[in-house]
Amino acid sequence: MMDRIVDSKAGMSAEPTREPSFDHRLLRGGRMTKWKGEAASYAPNLARLASTAAPVLRGALVSAALLAGLGAVPAGAADLYWDVNGTAVGLGGTGAWNTTSLLWNPSSDGVTGPMASWNNAAVGGDNAFFNGTAGTVTLAGPMTAHNLTFGVAGYTIAGSTLTLTGTTPTISTAGTTTISSVIAGSGFTKVGAGGLTLTGANTFIGDITVSAGGLGLASDASLGAAGNGVSLANGTSISSTSALAASRVITIVSGRAVASSGALTARFTGAGGLQVLGTISNDANDYTGQTVFGQGTNGFTSVADLGFASSLGAPTDAASGTITVSAGGGVSGNLVYSGDGDSSNRNWSFNNTSSGGNYLQNAGTGTLTLTGGILAGGAYGLTMNFSAASGDMDLLGVISSSAARAIAFTGNAGRIITVGNANTYTGPTT
Template identity: 30%
Template sequence: METSTLRKTLLHTALLTTITSAQAQLYFDVNAATAGSGTPAAAAWNTGTNWTTAAAGDAAPVAWTNGQAAIFSAGTEAAGTWTVTVTGTIQTNSITFNGATNNTIHNITGGTIDIGTGGLALDASAAGGTAGRSKTISSAIIGSGGLTIAANGDTSAGATTNTIFTLSGANTFLGNTTITSGVVGYTSNFGDASNNVILDGGGLVFNTTGNFTRNLQIGTSGGTLRNYGSATSTLTGTLSGLGDIRRTDGGTAIYTGDGSAFTGNLFVDRGTFQAGNGVLTANPVANISNITLGDSGGAGTMRYQLDGSFTLATPISFGNVGSALIWQGTDAGDVMTINNQLGIAETTGTLRANSGSITLASGADVLVGTVALTSTPANSATAVVGTLNVQPGTLLKTAYMNIGEGGSTSGIVNQTGGTVT
């Protein structure tokens, strides 16, 4: 385990210990003093006696007491789908979904969960990334504290897609949400509009096409953006932090906010990460330290789509032969200038101009498998043609030069100096 990940795990454990040690723990249990918790399809949180102080579930049941830490559930957790209903308002600062070997889907619904000023620690990490273990809290969460979520789910590329943690209530809590593991659905209600989402070991999952407007911070343990299938996510809030972002699975993640305060690395393991939407005039993620496209298991694409010109200051490497760096300027005069290292071998990766110009300026050292030039829209009288300008003091090594890629009859190369091999 990497040092930063181990440190984050220890800090999260310490946080949960601090919160729960100040609270008595109550285990959900609907089968009286019989060991285990029983298998309720539906049960009440705070009416009746559906809790026990015994972790094994073999003690007499008790009623819920506000201020306690809630654990679902006693004993060896049963399989199936549980829906637990809150009536009125309950108060807790800790909810844990335990049981690593179960396939339980948990739903907490109804009423209000008051977290006061102490925040709420939500822990579903024991469920792991196995399919069929989603957790949903649709009760309203109120209070002036924030949330820490150790979610279930898997952040890796190609992992299970139907085990997600979701907050769907009419939440108004006033603190930030920190995600330390697993994946949380992007449609979740993260409370007050001013609250930030902090990815510090966990991720957001985009299982449908939609917008994410929250400000996003990336902690030292990094964060993951997962797009299932062909889903397109558009992120419009600020982006900050120095941890790494890992972009996994298919679809496209479009960023149009102010990411000037993000200085970490970007790994596009799968799918596409797009900077700009054809309207922005400046690179919104200009201060990324390094970008890696794809890995041994699949290709990734980085696309800059701007109505303006910029100099690409971020070193980019290709981790898969099918990975691509794409420039798509809105107008013919829009230029992406490269004056540093791009790629490490002339057998891997593609540098493509869909429209506008790519200029290799003095200092550019470009090694890619393919240079491709096309036009947008292809073969149209109004097309903006992709152009490559090779200037003095540059080196371009490539195995293939594809002018008019994809059936397009357009593409221009201008060489005024440098070396092309």
């Protein structure tokens, strides 16, 4: 049984004493409040321990524990719903987002209340929900938030700077949502089936993970710091009004993502494949999944043998390396090469519709040499055209067809198309 306690600060020994419970003593310099019948101006767990009648030490150790317990506890994150009409029926609307107006409802029903103003100082950031009637929400000053959830299409966030804070912020969209405010803070995860369009010259630092839906950009600056990357999950998409930087890295995590317009200048990498809508032009692309071109006329700037980087990636097996040109919506797929001369052993597959054939055109400055097989596919016997517009073509692989499709070889003056191997297509040659 312990018979004495040494106070190391005072250098004296003291007999153990029992302190009265906190219900019966006054703490100097503190304010007493009640928690389940016990005085507690600090964390409830500490109050329960301290209010027992166990032997305790007087002096420095007790003072330190009490000071820690009496510290202020900041408000945690809350879920708040944008609600410009207060507790009247309905959520959402157009208005100014600030830190003074009572425009936020803690209840998703839009009527319960009580209404609150936005708290920029919430630890980890409060979560903002935008439901009901879509509108333009204009930031009257800098705002800080954690997660943003847009439950309906049509919202626009405009005005001052929006800072994303807390652990792994998310932006969820059910439909098309636009953020024109400058986004600062950290990167985020895009979730929800809808599209998110960023138009500001953003300053956030950190990657964007697109887990669902689409990401639209006004320019490379919309992606924040130059070192920020983008990760695309299967079935997601990315587009940009103007060209992204060639150094901007977009990782296709798995499956197949869709890229269009200005996004096709970025560097694509990863284990997934890509559906291309436009001209893909970064010759350092090394993604290893399959490349599929959408219907209409699209293009590429380089192609290489399996396993080597090119604008069409660097797949390592024949199936992933087969370049497919799709058809759909009554529109056949056409493909234009605009490089300075390339050679590839990869295979090609062209599909058509009842409304038209396909063509592969060399509009570049050098010879395009293809040693892999070329399939003129589709169920319709319409012409597959190989065109040497400004560069020559060497078609040295087997040209085959899935229907009696005519195969045409055309070119401008002075251009040469060389056809080799024992081709197996069954339609006429023109």
